[in-house]
Amino acid sequence: MxxxxxxxxxxxxxxxxxxxxxxxxxxxxxxxASVTIIPGSDSVAxxxxxxxxxAGIAKEHGLDLSASLVKSVVYASLGSIAGRAGAGLLLRxxxxxGNLVRASVAFSVTEALGHLVLERLExxxxxx
Numbered sequence: 001m002x003x004x005x006x007x008x009x010x011x012x013x014x015x016x017x018x019x020x021x022x023x024x025x026x027x028x029x030x031x032x033a034s035v036t037i038i039p040g041s042d043s044v045a046x047x048x049x050x051x052x053x054x055a056g057i058a059k060e061h062g063l064d065l066s067a068s069l070v071k072s073v074v075y076a077s078l079g080s081i082a083g084r085a086g087a088g089l090l091l092r093x094x095x096x097x098g099n100l101v102r103a104s105v106a107f108s109v110t111e112a113l114g115h116l117v118l119e120r121l122e123x124x125x126x127x128x
Contacts, residue, residue: 015122018057022114025053026107033106034099042102050074050110054117054127061121069127074113 032045051070058065120127 014060015118018060018114018118021053021056021060022111022118025049025056025114026110029110030103030107034103036102042106046106046110047074050113053110053114057114057117057121058127063121063127065127 029046029049032049033042036042036045051074054070054074055065058070117127
């Protein structure tokens with residue numbers, strides 16, 4: 001019984017650390033997106049943050065992933081990032097609103113990616 005309780009505590013601790021990684025990465029992505037001024041450059045600024053986030057979550061789950069696998073996971077998420085580009089492109093040229101929209105979308109997309117990766121790893125599905 002104590003082994004099961006210990007395992008639950010470990011799982012809870014891992015989840016809390018992963019949630020911290022996701023939230024910190026989402027905040028960093030929002031900050032990076034809000035200061036980009038060249039249309040389309042926010043995706044380039046956000047990508048390294050998302051790669052580091054996925055690698056951090058994987059490491060918390062005891063996985064040693066290659067850089068290419070982590071990049072593949074993040075590239076797979078680019079479909080959702082590209083979907084936002086249409087609306088965001090018009091707003092990029094509106095001084096304050098464009099920055100707020102880019103920051104909000106970057107936060108949301110990074111948060112969703114982080115939770116997707118976390119959910120898959122908790123279910124034992126892996127990332128490949």
